[in-house]
Amino acid sequence: MHTSEQTSRRDFMKLAAAAGGGLFLGFNWTNSSALPVVVSAKSIAAGSIHFNSYLSIGTDNIITIVSPNPEIGQGIKTAFPMVVAEELDADWKQVKTVQGNLDTTIFERQVTGGSGAVPHSWERLRKAGATARHLLVEAAAAGWHVPAAECTTENGKVLHKVSGKSLSYGELAEAASRLTVPDNVPLKNEKDFKLIGKSVRNVDNHNIATGKPLFGLDFHREGMLYAIIQRPKAFGLKLKSVNADAAKAMPGIVDVVTFENSVAVVGKSTWQVKKAREVLNIEYEKEAALESSADHDRIFKELLDSKEATVRRKNGDVDAAFRDAVKVIKSEFQCPFLPHSPLEPMNFFAHVREDGVELVGPTQTPDRARTEVAKLTGIPAEKITVEITRQGGGFGRRLSADFVMEAAHVSKLTKAPVKVIWTREDDMTGGTYRPAVRYRFEAALDKNGEMTGYKLRGVGINSGNPTREDNFPSGAVDNLLIDSVEYKSAITTGPWRAPITNFLAYAEQSFLDEVAEAAGKDPVAFRLALLEKARKAPAGEVKYDIDRMVSVIRLAAEKSNWGKKKGVHQGFSVYFSHRSYVAQVGEVVVEKGKPVLKNVVAAVDCGIVINKSGSLQQVRGGVVDGVGHAMYGNLTFKDGKPDQSNFNGFRLIRMNEIPEVDVHFVDNGISPTGLGEPALPPAGAAVANAFYKATKQRLRNQPFINDEAFKGIS
Incomplete structure (x- = not known):
């Protein structure tokens, strides 16, 4: 079932042409300096103009922008048109957004990940809106026989205040489309923004609230089949044999097929294939070690002492600094695997034909999905289409293409259109997880309490490099060594919201508080020094940008009234990730002898805030996600099998446990930087440091509820 938001680019162009003309601007997403080019409705319909997106101003005054980046709840589908509408001086009520589908000939970076969409497209979007506004003004001025300099724009109209004349953008669109696009147009001064920085409702809010079919799970194609897949129940097993006779005999089952290490039950409804899967008789054999969490604890300890490590950064004479130290502080921190657990489990539709492939569903990396399917099927990528649906969360899980490949496999084998659906248990036990990591920190202090030496070793399971060797405090300590060791496991891992830094920030910032205390210094003053x-x-x-980091530290300290609240125990944390800087103060009070997290104050430097409402929710959501997983999230293994398979076993933060989150943005006027992830990394340490102030118990392991120190205070 298709919606207007899922209309393809081709359909959009046909609709634009059928609207009877107007101003259609194709602007280049791959080159921020490329100017929009005026193209006619006729040429758009013919498909002879190939640009990376289209801004249309119809004669009905409707302004439409095709947004290429996947929407996973980060608000990009609202932020992109806001930027265009601001430079255009459009009436926001007349702006519509269409989700673009994969098209690598006209789009660049059709990816949702790394909090990079707005930084990538900021200048491109502004130039598109500003150029359209310039052409509309020129068209109005020519029609009125007045200088363009005497004309102004406001709410989708061009005004000539001297004569009192005005024309809507829709009335001017045809005339504007015949003008020559200028080589350069001025952009607005930030002080003149009217829409950017305001709170604007998400463009999909109404459709979400009223249950319109926006998400991958909503997609339906007449005649399609459903598939549910049985994967090995433990990491380290491989498929040996399968007897599917009982499953094939059940109502509604069309086929049972095997591929790679999986068995797919294909049928006419999700319930029928789910029930049929339960009667499959599958035999597995071992191909790798079936690891348990106890094994990982042992491995961490061994590798922390290993002489084989990859040096990531080294400054000065570290051995001398520790040899001459008056005091040495040493601590270790450990985090578990975590599932992504988006609200919408993995799902995807595929129809593999001899002449091409149609893919539809929620993916953060549509080009990767197409590339992998092309390899599987042998069908050229240009004959594979990818329609992007709205996504019920991703957190990095949908950067992978495994679920897309499953749909393509099953469709190819059954020669039918197929939608693969994962259950919640499939989603939680089928990977791909945040890597489990253990860190060892050491700091050397001189007689003045100055940190003269710093060492960090990170040991991660399938983590790649589990450090960020160039982040603070690197550059601030004369003698520094950061190295890492990776352990390879059959357990699949991948990016999890704010990869690596989601736990590293907690460990680093908790340790810096320990060092500050050992040095007899205030934690905030220690970081500033x-x-x-x-x-x-x-x-x-x-x-990293020292000034930007200092600004959020000072703002968080000011807004939290750092160190001056009676009966409130405060913990501090600051971190740089995804081009942005966030400082947080956790506030804990003791009630009936128990410490209770009440509030988190967040100071954020993400450059210019586009949508105030969306930005606030991104920060608050990041803080809650960071606090919740630090306190409760835990995925453990027994003989290669996850112990937790649904939310009855995997603990999430509950409504009554969520603190107030007080958010303050730094207003520095720089171009926007990332916001989807940066608020999460500092959250755990701000809370852990606050709990320490209240209890004098250090929390060094996540989740906190399993830490012996927390058990004694909770």
């Missing part, structure tokens, strides 16, 4: 050291006498290259 380190940053001043990095500014005046950097140790090696400094790859």
